[in-house]
Amino acid sequence: MRLTKNVKISSKSYQALPKKILLKGGQVVDPSQDLSVEKDILLEGGKIKQVGEIDEKSFDGDVLDCKGKIISPGWMDMHVHLREPGYEGKETIASGCLAAANGGFTGVCCMPNTSPPIDTQEIIQYIKDRSKGFLVNVYPVAAITKKREGKELSEILELVEQGAVAISDDGNPVMSAELMRRALEYSKMVDIPVIGHEEDANMTAGGDMHEGFVSTCQGLHGMPSVAEEIMISRDIMLAEYTDARFHVAHISTRNSVELVRHAKKKGIQVTAEVTPHHFMLTDEAVREFDTNTKMNPPLRTESDRLAMLEGLKDGTIDAIATDHAPHAFEEKEAEYIYAPFGIVGLETALGLAFTELFHKKLLTLKEIIYKFAVRPYEILNLEKPQIKKGKMANLTLFTQNEKWQVTASSFLSKSQNSPFLGWELLGKPFVAINNNQIFVSNL
Amino acid sequence: MTFQSKHLLGLERTSAEDIFTILDTAKSFREVLDRPIKRLPTLQGKTVVNLFYEPSTRTRISFELAEKRLSADIVNFSASTSSVKKGETLIDTVKNIEAMKIDMVVVRHSSPGAPHLLARVMNANIINAGDGGHEHPTQALLDMFTIRQKLGELKGKTVALVGDISHSRVAMSNIHGLNKLGAKVIVCGPSTLIPREIQKLNVEVYHNIDEIIPKVDVLNILRLQLERQREALFPSLREYHNYFGITRERLEGSTKPILIMHPGPMNRGIEISSNVADSEHSVILEQVTNGVAIRMAVLFLLAGGQSEIN
Numbered sequence: 001m002r003l004t005k006n007v008k009i010s011s012k013s014y015q016a017l018p019k020k021i022l023l024k025g026g027q028v029v030d031p032s033q034d035l036s037v038e039k040d041i042l043l044e045g046g047k048i049k050q051v052g053e054i055d056e057k058s059f060d061g062d063v064l065d066c067k068g069k070i071i072s073p074g075w076m077d078m079h080v081h082l083r084e085p086g087y088e089g090k091e092t093i094a095s096g097c098l099a100a101a102n103g104g105f106t107g108v109c110c111m112p113n114t115s116p117p118i119d120t121q122e123i124i125q126y127i128k129d130r131s132k133g134f135l136v137n138v139y140p141v142a143a144i145t146k147k148r149e150g151k152e153l154s155e156i157l158e159l160v161e162q163g164a165v166a167i168s169d170d171g172n173p174v175m176s177a178e179l180m181r182r183a184l185e186y187s188k189m190v191d192i193p194v195i196g197h198e199e200d201a202n203m204t205a206g207g208d209m210h211e212g213f214v215s216t217c218q219g220l221h222g223m224p225s226v227a228e229e230i231m232i233s234r235d236i237m238l239a240e241y242t243d244a245r246f247h248v249a250h251i252s253t254r255n256s257v258e259l260v261r262h263a264k265k266k267g268i269q270v271t272a273e274v275t276p277h278h279f280m281l282t283d284e285a286v287r288e289f290d291t292n293t294k295m296n297p298p299l300r301t302e303s304d305r306l307a308m309l310e311g312l313k314d315g316t317i318d319a320i321a322t323d324h325a326p327h328a329f330e331e332k333e334a335e336y337i338y339a340p341f342g343i344v345g346l347e348t349a350l351g352l353a354f355t356e357l358f359h360k361k362l363l364t365l366k367e368i369i370y371k372f373a374v375r376p377y378e379i380l381n382l383e384k385p386q387i388k389k390g391k392m393a394n395l396t397l398f399t400q401n402e403k404w405q406v407t408a409s410s411f412l413s414k415s416q417n418s419p420f421l422g423w424e425l426l427g428k429p430f431v432a433i434n435n436n437q438i439f440v441s442n443l
Numbered sequence: 444m445t446f447q448s449k450h451l452l453g454l455e456r457t458s459a460e461d462i463f464t465i466l467d468t469a470k471s472f473r474e475v476l477d478r479p480i481k482r483l484p485t486l487q488g489k490t491v492v493n494l495f496y497e498p499s500t501r502t503r504i505s506f507e508l509a510e511k512r513l514s515a516d517i518v519n520f521s522a523s524t525s526s527v528k529k530g531e532t533l534i535d536t537v538k539n540i541e542a543m544k545i546d547m548v549v550v551r552h553s554s555p556g557a558p559h560l561l562a563r564v565m566n567a568n569i570i571n572a573g574d575g576g577h578e579h580p581t582q583a584l585l586d587m588f589t590i591r592q593k594l595g596e597l598k599g600k601t602v603a604l605v606g607d608i609s610h611s612r613v614a615m616s617n618i619h620g621l622n623k624l625g626a627k628v629i630v631c632g633p634s635t636l637i638p639r640e641i642q643k644l645n646v647e648v649y650h651n652i653d654e655i656i657p658k659v660d661v662l663n664i665l666r667l668q669l670e671r672q673r674e675a676l677f678p679s680l681r682e683y684h685n686y687f688g689i690t691r692e693r694l695e696g697s698t699k700p701i702l703i704m705h706p707g708p709m710n711r712g713i714e715i716s717s718n719v720a721d722s723e724h725s726v727i728l729e730q731v732t733n734g735v736a737i738r739m740a741v742l743f744l745l746a747g748g749q750s751e752i753n
Contacts, residue, residue, distance in 0.1 A: 219578065
C-alpha cells in the first residue's frame with residue numbers, strides 16, 4: 001500500500017476519506033454490471049467521480065496503490081450478532097462494526113436476540129443512534145414475535161417503517177406453523193423477507209452437536225439434521241401458500257439444500273445463506289471437545305459440507321453470511337455442554353471463502369463477490385452498491401492470493417471465539433470504503 | 444513394555460498395550476486385596492484429588508479405597524460443597540486446587556470432555572471417572588479384568604452390552620476396550636436406546652434378547668435411566684422388563700453358562716431379575732472388588748510406576 005501526501009491511516013479506526021483520492025491500478029470487479037477489468041477509480045467527496053484510465057502524474061489528490069488488489073462493491077454480512085443492547089461484554093455495535101470493516105464488510109444485518117430484543121421501534125432507533133457516523137452500515141433485523149417468544153407478532157409494520165430490513169426470531173425457531181403463516185402473510189405488505197432459524201425445538205432440545213456417528217462417540221446429545229429439514233419443508237410450503245418471501249438462515253444439511261433447490265425450481269420465493277464454517281468444517285472437528293466447534297446449527301457431516309459447496313455452485317444457496325456470534329473468553333472456556341453456541345466470523349469470512357471456494361476452483365471471483373456483495377442486497381430489497389460514476393463510494397478492496405495467518409490479536413471484535421485461529425488462509429481484506437470514510441484492515 | 448499414557452481420559456485413545464499393562468498390573472493388586480494388611484506404600488507423598496461434579500457412591504468409594512490402599516494423601520471435593528454455586532468456572536476451580544500442589548485428579552462430571560479440558564489446563568495426571576455419556580474407562584477396565592479372570596483371554600469371546608446404550612459411558616468405554624482386545628461386541632436394546640451409527644464402531648446391533656442369548660459368553664446389563672420414559676424413549680417399565688429384562692427363563696435359551704455382569708446400581712425387576720443378579724453366574728460383586736484393584740493399577744501406573752510391582 002502506498003498512501004502519498006498527507007494521509008496517514010491508523011488501522012484501528014475509520015478515517016475520513018481524503019477529499020480526492022485515486023485508487024490506482026486495481027482489478028475492478030462488479031458482478032451486477034458484469035464488470036471485471038483493470039481500471040483506476042477516482043473518488044471525490046465520497047462518491048465515484050470516474051472509472052477509467054487516470055494519469056497519476058497530473059492528479060493532485062491522494063493516491064492509493066491498488067496494484068494486485070481486487071476492488072469490489074462493498075460486502076454485506078446479512079447475519080451478525082452485534083450483542084448490543086444487553087451483552088456488551090461479548091460485543092458492542094462499535095466493536096462489531098470495526099470487526100466488520102476489518103473483515104472487508106461495509107454493511108451488516110444485526111440479529112434481534114439482544115436484551116431487550118429488537119421488537120420495538122425504540123430499540124431500532126437505539127441501534128441507529130449507536131451506529132451513526134460509522135463506515136459500516138447497520139441494518140437491523142427485527143423480531144418476528146414479541147420478545148422472540150413465538151406467541152404474538154411484533155409490530156412489524158412500525159418496525160419496518162423505523163428501519164428494520166427483515167424479520168427473524170433468530171436463535172429461536174417459530175414453532176407454531178399458524179404464527180409463521182401469519183408472519184409471512186403480514187410481512188408481504190412491506191415486501192421484506194422472513195428469515196427462518198430452522199429447527200424443530202422439540203427434536204433438538206438438550207443437543208450440543210450434530211446427531212450422528214461423532215455424537216455417538218463423544219457421548220454428546222445430538223441435534224438431528226431432520227429437525228432442520230422438517231422446518232424448512234414447512235416454511236417452504238407456507239411461503240408457497242402465502243406467496244411470501246422466505247429466507248433460510250444458516251442452511252446446514254444436504255436435504256435442506258435439496259428442499260430449497262426443489263422449491264426454487266417450482267418458483268417459490270425462497271432464498272438461503274450458508275456460513276463459512278458450514279462449508280469448511282464437519283462434526284469431526286468436535287472430537288477434541290473444543291468449544292469453538294459448538295454452534296447452532298451444528299457442524300454436520302462431510303456429505304452435508306459437500307452439499308453446501310454444490311448449493312453455492314448451482315445457485316441454490318444465494319449468499320454467504322457469517323452468523324458472527326461473539327462470546328466472552330470465559331464463557332467458551334468451559335465444559336462443552338455449558339459453553340454457549342456460536343463463533344465469530346466477520347474477520348475470517350473473506351479468507352475462508354477464497355481459500356475454500358476460489359482456490360479450490362469451486363467458485364469464480366465474480367461468483368464469490370456476487371454472494372457477498374450483490375445477492376444479500378437483493379434478498380433484503382435494498383439498493384446495492386455499484387462501481388459506477390455518480391454512485392456513493394461503497395467499496396471492498398482485498399487480495400485473492402495473499403497468504404496470512406489468523407491470529408486473535410489482529411481481530412477487532414471484542415471476542416476471539418474462532419475455530420480458525422492459527423489457520424493459514426489465502427485472500428485477505430485490504431481496505432473498506434463507505435460513508436466517506438476509509439479503513440485499512442488490521443489483519 | 445512401559446506404560447505410555449499420562450492421563451486416563453478414555454479407552455478410545457488408549458493403546459491395547461497400555462490396556463494390557465493395566466489389566467496385568469491389576470492382577471497383582473487384586474492379590475493384595477486378599478491379604479490381611481492391604482496397604483502398600485506405593486503412592487506415599489502423592490496427593491490425589493477426587494473431583495466429583497456428579498453424585499456417585501461406588502465409583503467414588505472405590506477410587507478412595509484404591510488411593511488409601513496405596514497410601515496417597517486424599518482430598519475429596521464434591522459439587523454440593525464446592526465453589527460451583529459461587530459461579531466459579533471449572534478451570535479456575537482446578538487451577539486453585541493445583542496451586543496447592545497436588546499430583547493427580549480423579550474427575551467425574553456430567554459434561555463429556557470435562558477431563559480433557561482439565562488435561563489441557565493442568566499438569567496433574569487426570570483420571571476420567573465418568574464424563575457424561577462419553578466414557579467411563581475404569582469401569583470398562585474392571586469389566587474386562589473380570590471377564591479375563593473368569594473366562595481367560597478376551598480374544599474370540601462374545602460380549603453383549605444390553606439395554607440403554609445411548610449415551611452410556613459404560614457402553615462406550617467397553618466397546619472401545621473390548622474391540623482393542625479382540626472380543627466380539629454385541630449391543631442389544633430397544634431401537635430408541637441405541638445411538639445412531641454405532642455399527643461403525645464394529646459392533647453388531649440386535650433388538651431381541653432371545654436372539655443373542657445363544658451367541659454370547661457375557662451379558663453386561665446396563666442400568667436403565669428411568670427418566671428415559673419421560674423422553675419418550677420407551678413406553679413403560681413393564682414393557683421394558685417383558686422384552687429386554689434379563690430373567691432366568693431367558694437364560695435357559697443358552698446351552699452354556701453366561702457370565703452375568705452389571706455396572707450398578709441395579710434396578711432389580713427391570714433390566715435384571717433378582718434370580719439372575721444373585722445367581723451363581725453373576726459376578727456383579729466381584730466386579731466391585733476388582734474395581735478397587737483396577738483403580739490401584741491406574742493410579743500406580745500414571746504416577747510413574749512400572750508394570751512390575753513387588
